[in-house]
Amino acid sequence: MHLTVNGNPHDIDVPAGRTLVDLLRDDLGLTGTKEACSVGVCGACTVLVDGRMVASCIMLAAQVDGAEIVTIEGVADGELLHPLQRAFVEAGGLQCGICTPGQIVAAKALLDANPAPTEDEIADWMMGNLCRCTGYYQIREAILEAARVSGRAR
């Protein structure tokens, strides 16, 4: 199969039962994407497939043949952090960090679709990304701040 991950093309053979998260972590060595609940609930494994966020733990690698994937490793522009990444650090939108790649990829999908979300829209979108450390308040703050920063930049 052929796919593009963070702009890099890959041709790779995978067993039919291989999940996308395993393909990313084990075959491509992109361990920034995490697997936690394994049943599509927690959002730690969130990646973008052709711009849409999906749960890579319950998607087969074979499903993304020909697709463009963005993982947490592809969110920053080289060493330049994405506004969301900077806002998460500055607002305390992370603690242990295990859910953070998924949170940021999901939030990126949100801002890509809706650059100035309300608090309610943020909660609706982000409720599929569980975080046990922060109680979510500082994550919400970080997303609002990133939206403000990006809005000013436009």
Add this chain to the structure above:
Amino acid sequence: MVDYHAIGTPTPRVDGVEKVTGRALYAGDRRLPGMLTGRLLHSHRPHARIVRIDTSAARALPGVHAVITGDDVRGHLYGRRIKDMPVLADGLVRYFGERVAAVAAEDEETARRAVDLIEVEYEDLPAVFDVVDAIAPGAPLLHPAFGTYPGTQPLDVPSNAYDHTVTERGDFDGAFAEADFVFERTFSTQRMHQAYLEPHTSLVSVTDGRAHIWTNTKAPHSIREVLTVTLGLAPEQIVLHHSHIGGDFGGKGTPLDLPIAYFLAQASGRPVRMVADYVEEFMAGNPRHATLTRFRTAVMRDGTITAHHVEYFVNSGAYAAYKPGGRIGGATRAAGPYRIPNTRIESIHVYTNSVPGGHMRAPGGPQGVFALESHLDAIARELDIDPLEFRMHNLIAEGDEPASGDQITRPRVRETLQAAADAAGYRDAKALHVGRGMAIGDHGAGGGVGNAEVTIHPDGAVTLGTAIFDQGSGTYTTLAQVVAEELGVPVDRIRFEIWDTDGTGGEDDSGIGGSRATRVNTVAAHAAAQDARTALTRVLAAQLGVAEADVALRGPDVLTPGGEPHTWAAILAEVGRSVTGRSHVDERGPTHMTGFAAQIAEVAVDPETGQVTVLKITSAHDVGRVLNPIGHQGQINGGVIQGLGYALMEELTFADGQVTSLSFGDYKIPTMRDVPQLTTVLLEPDNGIGPYQIKGIGETPNTPVAAAIANAIADAVGIRISDLPITAEKVYRALQNRGAAAQ
């Protein structure tokens, strides 16, 4: 008032950038050449003798490198203090989910298939799940050999109640005889999973006679000590390497599968990695303990509590091994910071055929506080006294001894409660079926030993060496702030050198747990920074040709009498060598400083469905100096929301001893959509521990939430739920029962 530049300043996490870019490595991200995957066979019986295990088909499967059972690891016992748990079931399984056999194979798929090929024949034994049943006469005894395990003494009478402590104070019986009222009530709490999103992971490589370990434990030195007994190795044969830890909340103090991974690595001659899946986490983790608390409380007509009897039963599960002290606290939390002269506090830990409990955020605290604060609230309402006034009447003031028996310097509990009430608008008008309830908790910072090393490099960079494995709470950031403060440099100048367990040069290090990191390790970092300053002063004095006493460091500058001001970095660059300061601090003693938390929950109850909507939580904290406001607030926010989950929804459910809530689809934790408005109030700091007068914050925000919500429900609709979690169905049934009783 000391003027600090780094301490007290909102400081982004020092590990933030690696975590938001996905570069931070967790144990599960590690790969070693030749690494095998380990998988487990778990018991599917709650209590049974193992008649026969046949591993031949598993061994014959291509790609399988090792299969081990209890026979291969006989005599190897695990336990933080009480070493009562065999590495793999030794002829007997004591809970559904117990580790029975293990496989190491080329890949996950092969390992899973091999596990499925292992045949076990069981002979069922009578099982007991409930603490009351387990201490009844004739109950099946789980550990007849208790007393022979390392860390245990024989019991006077064989019992599943392996630890029963009684503390009595005052004229207990006399006070009950003279009481105007005696209130008796029973409360129970459920098992809760810590629900860190990173499952337990262990990677072990045995090379040159040493076990190299990457696992997600927050107390690597303590675990190394435990492993010496379990694995039969000398301390220097074990080294735990650093990885980031993906959440802890108490659950990462005991690496569940690590000894098994070691024996698989031994048997296969290859590195072995075991990553639990979340079914295993729920079935066989180390959850917060279920408890049962019975109260008998004597109260006078004016609302004065005169005597209090606590019987606090802890459902240990099948083993005590995961409890760092062999038992958990909580019994004294069920007595609390109240002025009660006559008390009897009993704490009873009981073995049952269920998953062994471990630590979770303020172990025992939320259990004891839910019981006590619900009970006191109910008493106040029955006496028709406002719950706030009732508490204020009985809470300790300076000089009083609390019922808990704690010694507390400057107990600001009343001030904290009042601050919560004021901020919450406690007396404001309420809509129909809206209620407000309060609860109080406290937790003194734990003690321990800690190490630090501060090196100032000729280029002006500063390295902080630490044995801490930060589990997410932000210890690295506060340590960087301390060093930056003491050396007068910006926080971003500090680089970290995180040591493996060899790094302390043989010194012990307590690691993280019990809110000790801030207390112990800020002292260690402070001492190492001071030591480095002294060394720096010596070098500067020699270079400048003045007496050491005449060298004054002011931020980046060096001042000498009559001399030109220089920056010390420039002089050190001239010297061309680094200076180092080290510390090993012993802060094991108890602290008499505690940080109170008082919370007020405002809820709306739908009387037709029982649904409870938490509208608002106000959390007031008696704090010391806040080192990092970002991290401090994060601890409060996260702690409160875990408390919300505990109060309303989170529960490991069981059927015949088997955990049935085996995924995050069924075991629900709050999402961003489920969090209420949260208002935090921090009291003006006026005391604390150590060089910066700090207090712990990791545990107290989690403790009172469930009781505050239960009390708010009582305020809203007049019913009392005494068993957690408070599901909508329980509220609905209670309302129905009351309706039926009224007719």
Add this chain to the structure above:
Amino acid sequence: MTATRFHTPATLDEALGLLDEHGDDARLFAGGTAMVTLMKQSLLAADHLVSLQRVPGLEGVRLEADGLHIGALTRHRDVETSDLVRVYAPLLAHVYSRVATVRIRNAATVGGGLAHADPAQDPPAALIALDARVRIASRRSVRELPVEELFVDYYETALAPGEAITELIVPRQPADAGAVYLKFLPRTEDDYATVAVAALARIVDGRAHGVRVALIAAGPTPVRATVVERALEGAPITAEAVRRAAEAVVDAVDPLDDFRGSAGYKRDMAVVFTRRALERALGLSPA
């Protein structure tokens, strides 16, 4: 997860041929959200996964004379955000927006969700209330079936071996109808419902007409509560009439005990939420 072959046929005919060829060893595969989860939990095994991802024409929404035609491979999220659906079946757009989380809705397909037949899934409530039908194809025939008749038991549909859902046909929602979906989530917002009700009704001269009530998470299959509909059809709209009609829902439901409540509690909640849904649909209480 057990090793399988992952087929990507280029035509529907080829896909149906693979189903015939491999029989019980083959499973039709769409968004994967349910199937991969079940396979990972060893609750389902299939040697041959027949993916529809390369089959053209199975995705998208179009409007025809008999209503909206929604291709089986259309993602939940695309139904929710479709302008056509929002205009011609707003209840359906809303109900699809209440399924799980955005991430799941981005992958899960309309046809896959129906074939999965999880009685706790939201869409069938609206589809039954809107008298929707599914088009089902095999190599031998094409047939249509009301969604109401698609579910025969717990995780079991009326699909025969070799059959695939290809399209969903949803009649236009009457513009003058009140339409409501109430999902009872006492734990978290990302949970499955304890019980959920879709209600649809028009008010003509102060009387209720075209009453449709359907529930999910209230039994082994989604159910249409005809007892409630009949009790209210043509009746003058009063709070008392609605209350009495809603009480009849207990005869339509057969809930199971689970993490979201006991069967008895769900039965009681079915009454409460049926009443509330009808009250809103009939303008007796604010939406």
